[in-house]
Amino acid sequence: MHVPIFQVDAFTTRRFAGNPAAVVLFDEFPADAVLHAIASENNLAETAxxxxTGEQYAIRWFTPxxxxxLCGHATLASxxxxxxxxxxxxxxVTFSSKSGPLMVSKNDDGYVLNFPIRPWQRVALPPGLAEALGVMPVEVLSDVVNYTAILEHAQLVRELKPNLAAIAQFDRSGVVVTAAGDQxxxxxxxxxAPAKGIPEDPVTGAAHCALTPYWAERLDKTSFRAYQASQRGGEINCRLVGDRVELAGSCVFYLEGTIEI
Structure with a gap:
């Protein structure tokens, strides 16, 4: 069997930046073992x-x-x-997913994703988190997927060199660090998210489903220009709309071909 594959750099306007995602098109989903094998072979943060399915598309996302x-950048790529x-x-286009319907619209500047917010709550500092990060958070949030550590200033976020082996042992899939912006x-x-096979994700749309409502509370506004300060880096324009989050960004095609299964 030969199926189409695309690789797209998401949340960026230039190639070799943002977050690369693979997108594989099937007529119907094969066995999960096949999906796992393809994602492992691609060895990207996410394969969509x-x-x-009629006028819509069903979507699933796999790390290696x-x-x-839920995955933002691979939905943008899709x-x-x-x-x-x-x-x-x-x-x-609307994608049906495990997180409900996800609508993406194209405009003159790129694409806008409409995602559900990810509710969070403030929690006590989890044992070992400060040591794993190498810095003491100002406060810590928890949601169903991640811990989010609020740091004192942006330069701490940019310079952070965490202990990934320690982060992989927490009772959440990953750890977000954030601070008020600079530049x-x-x-x-x-x-x-080393436990998911992603040591550091270049740009994480889904994380901004929790970051956007948090910073809306902190900054008392609903629209934000956000930057994920990974080595590749990426920009996301975020807007809180009720219980949904709009994430806007661009993407660039890198690879188009077929894979043999």
Whole structure:
């Protein structure tokens, strides 16, 4: 069997930046073992698998080691594949997923993703977190997926060199670090998820589903220019809309071909 594959750099306007995602198109989803094998072979933070279902597409996301319930950058990449390659007459697409319907619209500046917020709560400092990060957080948030450590200033986020082996042992899939922004950004962040096979994710759309409502509370506004300060780096424009978050960004195609299964 030969199936189409695309690799797209998401949340960036230039190639070799942002977060690379693979997008694989099937007529129907194969066995999970096949999906796991393809994602492992791709060895990217995320591989998205999409299947047409009438006017919509079903979507699933896999890291090299596990399936995840929500992924922003691979959804952005998938929308670009649908709108720019598969159905160029379209300007929006809705994906059915384990996190509900996800709508992506194309505009003159790129794409806008509409995702559910990720509710969080403040918690006591988890044992070992400060040691794993090498810095004491100002406060810590917890959601169903991650811990989020609020740091004193942006330079701490940018310079952080965490103990990834220690982070992999926590009872959450990953750790987000964030601080009020610098260099014209409202806030900056980074994301470490070694337990999911992602030592550091270059740009994490799903993490901003929790970061956006947090910074809305902190800064008393609803629209933000955010920067994820990984080595590749990426920009996301975020807007809180009720119980949804709009994440806007661009993407660039890197690779198009077929894989043999």
């Amino acid at each position: 698998f999409i299947v047409p 080691v596990t399936e995840v319930a 929308a670009a594949v649908v709108i720019e390659r598969l159905e160029p007459s379209r300007s929006q 014209g950004y409202d806030f900056v962040s980074r994301y470490f």
